[in-house]
Amino acid sequence: MAILEVENVHTFYGNIHALKGISLSVEEGEIVTLIGANGAGKSTTLKTISGLLRPRQGQVKLNGMDLSTYPAHKIAELGVVQVPEGRRVFGRLTVNENLEMGAYTRSDRKEVRSSVEQAFTLFPRLRERRHQVAGTLSGGEQQMLSTARALMAKPKVLLMDEPSMGLAPVLVDSIFDTIQELHQSGTTILLVEQNARMALQVADRGYVMQSGEIVLSGTAESLRANEMVRRAYLGME
DSSP, rough: SEEEEEEEEEEEEEEEEEEEEEEEEEOOOOEEEEOOOTTHHEEEEEEETSSSSSSEEEEEEEEEEOTSSSOOHHHHHHTTEEEOOOOOOOOTTTHHHHHHHTOOOOHHHHHHHHHHHHHHHHHHHHTTTTBBGGGGGGGGHHHHHHHHHHHHTTTTTTEEEEETTOOOOOHHHHHHHHHHHHTTTOOOOOEOOOOOOOOHHOOSEEEEEEETTEEEEEEEEHHHHHHHHHHSSSSOO
């Protein structure tokens, strides 16, 4: 059984029908990517899964349990944790304090300290900046911090929303290297990413969204070879 299932979900912004009956699944240990143009509904899908938006119809399930009526903080406690678009670090707090905020649902302080060390092993730059105020970090460092903060919650499923957005190409490579490291360590990831080429290089499977609907799905390899995907999202003829 899939660890995360989205079944026939319809989500609205007021009268705007943003998600039109989408269904997808993520198996434990997989990276699954959602690709599509701006406005296709990718971020809306993540917000619906994490409880920031409530579906008007359909279900979101974690290990078979319906999350659709739970508030966002409870869904995070249950193990669905989002790395938001635009980083959204706590700008006036230090790197250390941001990481501690990520572990707010956890009570074992010794384990939390161990997770901080794991974050610093994954992102050595953050160790160097541990006492620095997060708002003064570079964009790439803030993305590292946002990812590390989410990992502090020990997620069952990590939702990543546009992790490469606004970053220099060399930092994009670094972020995707980190995503592959997380994959190798067994982290389950649902990745929303406009850089379809990079996303399909690291993902196991993918879904293509257009206008609030899923129009195509398959293995990353099959999507890379698909003529429509190549033309529309990979810049190939």
